Amino acid sequence: MSRALITGATGLVGGHLLRLLNDEPRVTNIVAATRRPLPPMRKMFNPHDPQLSDALAQLTEPVDLVFCCLGTTMREAGSKEAFVLADYTLVVDTALTGQRLGARHMLVVSAIGASSKSPFFYNRVKGKMEEALIAQNWPRLTIARPSMLLGHRESQRFNESFFAPLFKIMPGKWKSIEARDVARAMLHEALSPSHGGVAILDSGQLREIAAHTPVY
Template structure:
Protein backbone atom coordinates (compact mmCIF):
# COMPACT_ATOMS: atom_id res chain seq x y z
CA UNK A 1 0.00 0.00 0.00
CA UNK A 2 1.15 3.55 -0.70
CA UNK A 3 2.13 5.81 2.17
CA UNK A 4 0.27 8.96 3.16
CA UNK A 5 -3.16 7.50 2.76
CA UNK A 6 -6.57 8.95 3.53
CA UNK A 7 -9.15 7.27 5.75
CA UNK A 8 -12.81 7.64 6.65
CA UNK A 9 -13.86 6.34 10.08
CA UNK A 10 -17.45 5.58 11.07
CA UNK A 11 -18.25 4.87 14.71
CA UNK A 12 -15.40 6.98 16.08
CA UNK A 13 -16.91 7.37 19.55
CA UNK A 14 -17.19 3.64 20.28
CA UNK A 15 -14.74 1.32 21.99
CA UNK A 16 -13.00 0.21 18.78
CA UNK A 17 -13.41 3.55 17.02
CA UNK A 18 -11.59 5.51 19.71
CA UNK A 19 -8.67 3.09 19.66
CA UNK A 20 -8.66 3.11 15.87
CA UNK A 21 -8.27 6.87 15.54
CA UNK A 22 -5.31 6.80 17.91
CA UNK A 23 -3.66 3.93 16.05
CA UNK A 24 -4.24 5.43 12.61
CA UNK A 25 -2.44 8.56 13.78
CA UNK A 26 0.39 6.61 15.33
CA UNK A 27 0.86 4.49 12.19
CA UNK A 28 2.25 7.49 10.30
CA UNK A 29 0.62 6.20 7.12
CA UNK A 30 -2.40 8.50 7.03
CA UNK A 31 -2.16 12.17 6.09
CA UNK A 32 -5.92 12.65 6.43
CA UNK A 33 -8.39 10.95 8.77
CA UNK A 34 -12.02 11.90 8.24
CA UNK A 35 -14.78 11.13 10.73
CA UNK A 36 -18.53 10.99 10.12
CA UNK A 37 -20.14 12.01 13.42
CA UNK A 38 -23.51 13.19 14.68
CA UNK A 39 -22.13 16.06 16.77
CA UNK A 40 -18.78 17.84 17.27
CA UNK A 41 -16.04 15.86 19.02
CA UNK A 42 -13.11 17.04 21.07
CA UNK A 43 -10.27 15.48 19.07
CA UNK A 44 -6.66 16.40 19.82
CA UNK A 45 -5.03 14.18 17.22
CA UNK A 46 -3.47 15.76 14.12
CA UNK A 47 -4.77 15.07 10.60
CA UNK A 48 -8.34 14.45 11.88
CA UNK A 49 -11.30 16.16 10.22
CA UNK A 50 -14.78 15.71 11.69
CA UNK A 51 -17.81 15.91 9.40
CA UNK A 52 -21.20 16.44 11.03
CA UNK A 53 -23.68 14.33 9.08
CA UNK A 54 -27.32 13.32 9.27
CA UNK A 55 -27.15 9.53 9.33
CA UNK A 56 -30.73 9.34 8.14
CA UNK A 57 -29.77 11.24 4.96
CA UNK A 58 -26.42 9.69 4.16
CA UNK A 59 -27.12 9.78 0.43
CA UNK A 60 -26.92 13.59 0.66
CA UNK A 61 -23.61 13.65 2.55
CA UNK A 62 -20.45 15.05 1.00
CA UNK A 63 -18.07 12.10 0.95
CA UNK A 64 -14.35 12.88 1.05
CA UNK A 65 -11.95 11.17 -1.33
CA UNK A 66 -10.33 8.42 0.74
CA UNK A 67 -8.44 5.16 0.23
CA UNK A 68 -9.78 3.19 3.18
CA UNK A 69 -13.11 3.19 5.01
CA UNK A 70 -13.17 1.85 8.58
CA UNK A 71 -16.64 1.05 9.89
CA UNK A 72 -16.94 0.41 13.64
CA UNK A 73 -20.60 1.36 13.82
CA UNK A 74 -22.94 -0.73 15.92
CA UNK A 75 -25.58 -0.65 18.63
CA UNK A 76 -27.44 -3.09 20.87
CA UNK A 77 -31.05 -4.24 20.84
CA UNK A 78 -31.50 -2.67 24.28
CA UNK A 79 -30.30 0.73 23.10
CA UNK A 80 -32.06 0.56 19.71
CA UNK A 81 -35.34 -0.55 21.36
CA UNK A 82 -36.64 -2.23 18.19
CA UNK A 83 -35.46 -4.56 15.43
CA UNK A 84 -36.02 -1.89 12.80
CA UNK A 85 -33.95 0.67 14.69
CA UNK A 86 -31.20 -1.88 15.27
CA UNK A 87 -31.06 -2.82 11.59
CA UNK A 88 -30.91 0.83 10.58
CA UNK A 89 -27.70 1.35 12.56
CA UNK A 90 -26.02 -2.02 12.01
CA UNK A 91 -27.03 -2.61 8.40
CA UNK A 92 -28.38 0.38 6.49
CA UNK A 93 -25.95 3.03 7.75
CA UNK A 94 -22.79 0.98 6.98
CA UNK A 95 -24.14 -0.06 3.58
CA UNK A 96 -25.09 3.50 2.60
CA UNK A 97 -21.69 4.81 3.64
CA UNK A 98 -19.94 2.02 1.75
CA UNK A 99 -21.83 2.99 -1.42
CA UNK A 100 -21.09 6.68 -1.02
CA UNK A 101 -17.39 6.19 -0.35
CA UNK A 102 -17.01 3.71 -3.23
CA UNK A 103 -18.49 6.27 -5.62
CA UNK A 104 -15.76 8.69 -4.51
CA UNK A 105 -12.98 6.18 -5.20
CA UNK A 106 -12.47 4.28 -1.94
CA UNK A 107 -10.55 1.03 -2.50
CA UNK A 108 -10.95 -0.79 0.82
CA UNK A 109 -13.82 -1.22 3.25
CA UNK A 110 -12.97 -2.59 6.68
CA UNK A 111 -15.96 -3.44 8.86
CA UNK A 112 -16.48 -4.72 12.39
CA UNK A 113 -19.05 -7.50 12.17
CA UNK A 114 -19.51 -10.15 14.88
CA UNK A 115 -18.73 -13.75 15.64
CA UNK A 116 -21.46 -16.00 14.28
CA UNK A 117 -22.53 -13.61 11.50
CA UNK A 118 -24.64 -15.66 9.09
CA UNK A 119 -27.48 -14.74 6.73
CA UNK A 120 -29.20 -18.01 7.64
CA UNK A 121 -28.92 -17.61 11.40
CA UNK A 122 -32.05 -17.99 13.50
CA UNK A 123 -30.74 -15.16 15.70
CA UNK A 124 -31.74 -11.71 14.46
CA UNK A 125 -28.46 -10.07 15.51
CA UNK A 126 -26.29 -12.63 13.72
CA UNK A 127 -28.53 -12.63 10.67
CA UNK A 128 -28.31 -8.83 10.26
CA UNK A 129 -24.53 -8.98 10.53
CA UNK A 130 -24.46 -11.73 7.92
CA UNK A 131 -26.69 -9.72 5.58
CA UNK A 132 -24.37 -6.73 5.91
CA UNK A 133 -21.31 -8.84 5.08
CA UNK A 134 -23.03 -10.33 2.04
CA UNK A 135 -24.24 -7.01 0.65
CA UNK A 136 -20.94 -5.22 1.25
CA UNK A 137 -19.14 -7.89 -0.76
CA UNK A 138 -21.62 -7.44 -3.62
CA UNK A 139 -20.85 -3.70 -3.91
CA UNK A 140 -17.66 -4.41 -5.84
CA UNK A 141 -14.93 -2.99 -3.61
CA UNK A 142 -11.42 -4.12 -4.65
CA UNK A 143 -10.89 -5.21 -1.03
CA UNK A 144 -13.31 -6.01 1.79
CA UNK A 145 -12.00 -6.85 5.27
CA UNK A 146 -14.46 -8.34 7.77
CA UNK A 147 -13.60 -8.51 11.47
CA UNK A 148 -15.64 -10.84 13.67
CA UNK A 149 -14.71 -10.23 17.30
CA UNK A 150 -16.18 -12.18 20.17
CA UNK A 151 -17.01 -10.32 23.41
CA UNK A 152 -15.21 -6.96 23.44
CA UNK A 153 -13.12 -5.89 26.41
CA UNK A 154 -12.29 -2.29 27.32
CA UNK A 155 -13.64 0.82 28.98
CA UNK A 156 -16.76 2.15 27.30
CA UNK A 157 -18.37 5.56 27.72
CA UNK A 158 -21.67 3.78 28.29
CA UNK A 159 -22.17 1.01 30.82
CA UNK A 160 -23.49 -2.23 29.30
CA UNK A 161 -24.43 -4.45 32.24
CA UNK A 162 -24.98 -7.57 30.14
CA UNK A 163 -21.60 -7.25 28.46
CA UNK A 164 -19.88 -6.64 31.81
CA UNK A 165 -21.36 -9.82 33.25
CA UNK A 166 -20.41 -11.70 30.09
CA UNK A 167 -16.90 -10.28 30.32
CA UNK A 168 -16.40 -11.74 33.79
CA UNK A 169 -17.70 -15.11 32.64
CA UNK A 170 -15.54 -15.24 29.51
CA UNK A 171 -12.45 -14.24 31.48
CA UNK A 172 -13.04 -17.14 33.84
CA UNK A 173 -13.58 -19.56 30.97
CA UNK A 174 -10.81 -18.10 28.82
CA UNK A 175 -8.19 -20.77 29.58
CA UNK A 176 -10.69 -23.46 28.53
CA UNK A 177 -11.51 -21.88 25.16
CA UNK A 178 -9.02 -23.74 22.98
CA UNK A 179 -9.05 -25.34 19.55
CA UNK A 180 -12.32 -24.77 17.73
CA UNK A 181 -13.56 -22.70 20.67
CA UNK A 182 -10.63 -20.24 20.55
CA UNK A 183 -12.59 -17.71 18.51
CA UNK A 184 -14.93 -17.26 21.48
CA UNK A 185 -12.18 -15.83 23.65
CA UNK A 186 -12.83 -12.21 24.63
CA UNK A 187 -10.79 -9.59 22.81
CA UNK A 188 -9.66 -6.06 23.62
CA UNK A 189 -11.15 -3.27 21.52
CA UNK A 190 -7.57 -2.09 20.95
CA UNK A 191 -6.68 -5.46 19.47
CA UNK A 192 -9.48 -5.23 16.91
CA UNK A 193 -8.41 -1.70 15.99
CA UNK A 194 -4.80 -2.82 15.57
CA UNK A 195 -5.88 -5.69 13.31
CA UNK A 196 -7.87 -3.27 11.15
CA UNK A 197 -4.92 -0.94 10.68
CA UNK A 198 -2.57 -3.82 9.92
CA UNK A 199 -4.99 -5.28 7.38
CA UNK A 200 -5.45 -1.93 5.64
CA UNK A 201 -1.71 -1.44 5.23
CA UNK A 202 -0.86 -4.98 4.14
CA UNK A 203 -0.56 -5.76 0.43
CA UNK A 204 -2.90 -8.60 -0.43
CA UNK A 205 -4.52 -9.74 -3.66
CA UNK A 206 -7.53 -11.37 -1.97
CA UNK A 207 -10.75 -9.45 -2.49
CA UNK A 208 -12.47 -10.61 0.70
CA UNK A 209 -10.77 -11.55 3.97
CA UNK A 210 -12.38 -12.52 7.28
CA UNK A 211 -10.59 -12.15 10.61
CA UNK A 212 -11.76 -14.05 13.68
CA UNK A 213 -10.97 -13.21 17.32
CA UNK A 214 -8.28 -15.89 17.57
CA UNK A 215 -6.25 -14.40 14.71
CA UNK A 216 -6.67 -10.84 15.98
CA UNK A 217 -5.61 -11.85 19.49
CA UNK A 218 -2.46 -13.51 18.10
CA UNK A 219 -1.52 -10.34 16.24
CA UNK A 220 -2.10 -8.23 19.34
CA UNK A 221 -0.05 -10.53 21.56
CA UNK A 222 2.84 -10.45 19.09
CA UNK A 223 3.16 -6.65 19.29
CA UNK A 224 2.63 -6.29 23.04
Protein backbone atom coordinates in the same frame (compact mmCIF):
# COMPACT_ATOMS: atom_id res chain seq x y z
CA MET B 1 0.44 7.43 2.16
CA SER B 2 -3.27 6.81 2.78
CA ARG B 3 -6.41 8.83 3.37
CA ALA B 4 -9.05 7.19 5.55
CA LEU B 5 -12.78 7.47 6.15
CA ILE B 6 -14.14 6.12 9.44
CA THR B 7 -17.62 5.78 10.90
CA GLY B 8 -18.30 4.58 14.43
CA ALA B 9 -15.41 6.59 15.84
CA THR B 10 -17.36 7.35 19.03
CA GLY B 11 -17.63 3.64 19.86
CA LEU B 12 -15.32 1.25 21.67
CA VAL B 13 -13.33 -0.11 18.71
CA GLY B 14 -13.76 3.04 16.64
CA GLY B 15 -12.35 5.28 19.36
CA HIS B 16 -9.18 3.21 19.57
CA LEU B 17 -8.92 3.06 15.79
CA LEU B 18 -9.30 6.83 15.41
CA ARG B 19 -6.41 7.43 17.79
CA LEU B 20 -4.26 4.84 16.00
CA LEU B 21 -4.99 6.45 12.64
CA ASN B 22 -4.06 9.86 14.01
CA ASP B 23 -0.72 8.50 15.28
CA GLU B 24 0.06 6.45 12.17
CA PRO B 25 2.62 8.24 9.94
CA ARG B 26 1.39 6.43 6.82
CA VAL B 27 -2.09 7.97 7.20
CA THR B 28 -2.16 11.59 6.05
CA ASN B 29 -5.84 12.51 6.42
CA ILE B 30 -8.79 11.16 8.41
CA VAL B 31 -12.45 11.85 7.70
CA ALA B 32 -14.46 10.83 10.78
CA ALA B 33 -18.17 11.15 10.02
CA THR B 34 -20.23 11.16 13.23
CA ARG B 35 -23.62 12.07 14.64
CA ARG B 36 -22.10 14.40 17.23
CA PRO B 37 -18.89 16.46 17.10
CA LEU B 38 -15.59 14.98 18.22
CA PRO B 39 -12.71 16.70 20.04
CA PRO B 40 -10.21 18.07 17.49
CA MET B 41 -7.34 15.93 16.21
CA ARG B 42 -4.54 17.19 14.02
CA LYS B 43 -5.26 14.97 10.98
CA MET B 44 -9.02 14.76 11.35
CA PHE B 45 -11.89 16.38 9.49
CA ASN B 46 -15.14 15.75 11.39
CA PRO B 47 -18.35 16.21 9.37
CA HIS B 48 -21.19 15.59 11.82
CA ASP B 49 -24.95 15.44 11.66
CA PRO B 50 -27.57 13.71 13.83
CA GLN B 51 -28.46 11.88 10.62
CA LEU B 52 -25.17 10.16 9.85
CA SER B 53 -26.15 9.56 6.23
CA ASP B 54 -26.39 13.33 5.75
CA ALA B 55 -22.85 13.75 7.09
CA LEU B 56 -21.64 11.11 4.64
CA ALA B 57 -23.49 12.68 1.73
CA GLN B 58 -21.56 15.96 2.03
CA LEU B 59 -18.16 14.30 1.53
CA THR B 60 -16.36 14.98 -1.75
CA GLU B 61 -12.60 14.52 -1.15
CA PRO B 62 -11.13 11.17 -2.23
CA VAL B 63 -10.13 8.46 0.27
CA ASP B 64 -8.16 5.24 -0.01
CA LEU B 65 -9.46 3.26 2.98
CA VAL B 66 -12.86 2.93 4.65
CA PHE B 67 -13.33 1.72 8.21
CA CYS B 68 -16.75 1.05 9.69
CA CYS B 69 -16.98 0.38 13.42
CA LEU B 70 -20.69 1.04 13.80
CA GLY B 71 -22.59 -1.29 16.08
CA THR B 72 -25.17 -1.31 18.82
CA THR B 73 -27.33 -3.76 20.77
CA MET B 74 -31.05 -4.37 20.73
CA ARG B 75 -31.28 -2.86 24.21
CA GLU B 76 -29.47 0.32 23.15
CA ALA B 77 -31.29 0.59 19.81
CA GLY B 78 -34.72 0.21 21.39
CA SER B 79 -36.35 -1.52 18.42
CA LYS B 80 -35.56 -3.89 15.57
CA GLU B 81 -35.94 -1.04 13.09
CA ALA B 82 -33.41 1.15 14.92
CA PHE B 83 -31.00 -1.79 15.20
CA VAL B 84 -31.20 -2.46 11.45
CA LEU B 85 -30.54 1.23 10.78
CA ALA B 86 -27.37 1.23 12.90
CA ASP B 87 -25.95 -2.19 12.06
CA TYR B 88 -27.04 -2.60 8.44
CA THR B 89 -28.23 0.55 6.68
CA LEU B 90 -25.57 2.95 7.96
CA VAL B 91 -22.83 0.37 7.41
CA VAL B 92 -23.91 -0.04 3.79
CA ASP B 93 -24.12 3.76 3.44
CA THR B 94 -20.56 4.04 4.73
CA ALA B 95 -19.36 1.51 2.17
CA LEU B 96 -21.20 3.19 -0.71
CA THR B 97 -19.71 6.54 0.30
CA GLY B 98 -16.25 5.02 0.31
CA GLN B 99 -16.76 3.62 -3.17
CA ARG B 100 -18.02 6.98 -4.39
CA LEU B 101 -14.85 8.59 -3.04
CA GLY B 102 -12.60 6.06 -4.74
CA ALA B 103 -11.62 3.75 -1.86
CA ARG B 104 -10.27 0.32 -2.76
CA HIS B 105 -10.33 -1.35 0.68
CA MET B 106 -13.23 -1.60 3.12
CA LEU B 107 -12.74 -2.82 6.70
CA VAL B 108 -15.75 -3.47 8.92
CA VAL B 109 -16.45 -4.71 12.43
CA SER B 110 -19.06 -7.47 12.37
CA ALA B 111 -19.55 -10.13 15.07
CA ILE B 112 -18.84 -13.75 15.80
CA GLY B 113 -21.72 -15.91 14.59
CA ALA B 114 -22.76 -13.50 11.83
CA SER B 115 -24.94 -15.36 9.33
CA SER B 116 -27.93 -14.34 7.25
CA LYS B 117 -29.42 -17.76 8.08
CA SER B 118 -28.98 -17.46 11.85
CA PRO B 119 -32.07 -18.01 14.01
CA PHE B 120 -30.90 -15.06 16.11
CA PHE B 121 -31.93 -11.61 14.91
CA TYR B 122 -28.66 -9.92 15.90
CA ASN B 123 -26.47 -12.42 14.04
CA ARG B 124 -28.87 -12.49 11.08
CA VAL B 125 -28.61 -8.71 10.59
CA LYS B 126 -24.83 -8.87 10.86
CA GLY B 127 -24.78 -11.67 8.27
CA LYS B 128 -26.98 -9.72 5.86
CA MET B 129 -24.72 -6.70 6.29
CA GLU B 130 -21.68 -8.79 5.37
CA GLU B 131 -23.46 -10.18 2.30
CA ALA B 132 -24.41 -6.66 1.20
CA LEU B 133 -20.78 -5.52 1.39
CA ILE B 134 -19.53 -8.63 -0.44
CA ALA B 135 -22.09 -7.93 -3.19
CA GLN B 136 -20.52 -4.48 -3.70
CA ASN B 137 -17.48 -6.27 -5.18
CA TRP B 138 -14.78 -4.44 -3.27
CA PRO B 139 -11.25 -5.02 -4.61
CA ARG B 140 -10.43 -5.80 -0.98
CA LEU B 141 -12.86 -6.36 1.89
CA THR B 142 -11.79 -7.19 5.45
CA ILE B 143 -14.46 -8.38 7.89
CA ALA B 144 -13.54 -8.52 11.57
CA ARG B 145 -15.68 -10.92 13.60
CA PRO B 146 -14.67 -10.36 17.23
CA SER B 147 -16.14 -12.23 20.15
CA MET B 148 -17.13 -10.22 23.23
CA LEU B 149 -15.29 -6.90 23.29
CA LEU B 150 -13.37 -5.78 26.37
CA GLY B 151 -12.65 -2.18 27.23
CA HIS B 152 -14.02 0.87 28.99
CA ARG B 153 -17.40 2.17 27.81
CA GLU B 154 -19.13 5.35 28.94
CA SER B 155 -22.16 3.21 29.74
CA GLN B 156 -21.57 -0.46 30.47
CA ARG B 157 -23.62 -3.05 28.60
CA PHE B 158 -25.34 -5.46 31.00
CA ASN B 159 -24.79 -8.63 28.94
CA GLU B 160 -21.11 -7.85 28.50
CA SER B 161 -20.63 -7.27 32.21
CA PHE B 162 -22.56 -10.42 33.13
CA PHE B 163 -20.88 -12.79 30.67
CA ALA B 164 -17.38 -11.24 30.65
CA PRO B 165 -15.85 -13.76 33.13
CA LEU B 166 -17.11 -16.68 31.03
CA PHE B 167 -15.85 -15.33 27.71
CA LYS B 168 -12.39 -14.64 29.16
CA ILE B 169 -11.84 -18.38 29.59
CA MET B 170 -13.47 -19.54 26.34
CA PRO B 171 -11.17 -21.18 23.77
CA GLY B 172 -10.01 -19.91 20.39
CA LYS B 173 -12.26 -17.59 18.46
CA TRP B 174 -14.83 -17.50 21.28
CA LYS B 175 -12.47 -15.93 23.79
CA SER B 176 -13.20 -12.25 24.46
CA ILE B 177 -10.86 -9.69 22.95
CA GLU B 178 -9.69 -6.21 23.86
CA ALA B 179 -11.25 -3.56 21.61
CA ARG B 180 -7.84 -1.95 21.13
CA ASP B 181 -6.54 -5.25 19.70
CA VAL B 182 -9.35 -5.31 17.15
CA ALA B 183 -8.45 -1.74 16.16
CA ARG B 184 -4.73 -2.54 15.91
CA ALA B 185 -5.42 -5.59 13.74
CA MET B 186 -7.70 -3.60 11.44
CA LEU B 187 -5.11 -0.88 10.94
CA HIS B 188 -2.42 -3.49 10.29
CA GLU B 189 -4.57 -5.17 7.64
CA ALA B 190 -5.43 -1.82 6.06
CA LEU B 191 -1.79 -0.91 5.57
CA SER B 192 -0.51 -4.37 4.60
CA PRO B 193 -0.18 -5.55 0.99
CA SER B 194 -2.65 -8.17 -0.17
CA HIS B 195 -3.83 -9.96 -3.28
CA GLY B 196 -7.32 -8.64 -2.60
CA GLY B 197 -10.64 -10.38 -2.16
CA VAL B 198 -12.58 -11.02 1.03
CA ALA B 199 -10.85 -11.79 4.33
CA ILE B 200 -12.83 -12.79 7.43
CA LEU B 201 -10.90 -12.60 10.70
CA ASP B 202 -12.12 -14.09 13.98
CA SER B 203 -11.00 -13.12 17.48
CA GLY B 204 -8.09 -15.54 17.52
CA GLN B 205 -6.74 -14.21 14.23
CA LEU B 206 -7.31 -10.59 15.26
CA ARG B 207 -5.49 -11.16 18.54
CA GLU B 208 -2.52 -12.77 16.76
CA ILE B 209 -2.25 -9.91 14.24
CA ALA B 210 -2.42 -7.32 17.03
CA ALA B 211 0.31 -9.10 18.99
CA HIS B 212 2.72 -8.71 16.07
CA THR B 213 1.77 -5.14 15.19
CA PRO B 214 4.15 -2.37 16.32
CA VAL B 215 2.69 0.59 18.18
CA TYR B 216 3.85 4.01 17.01
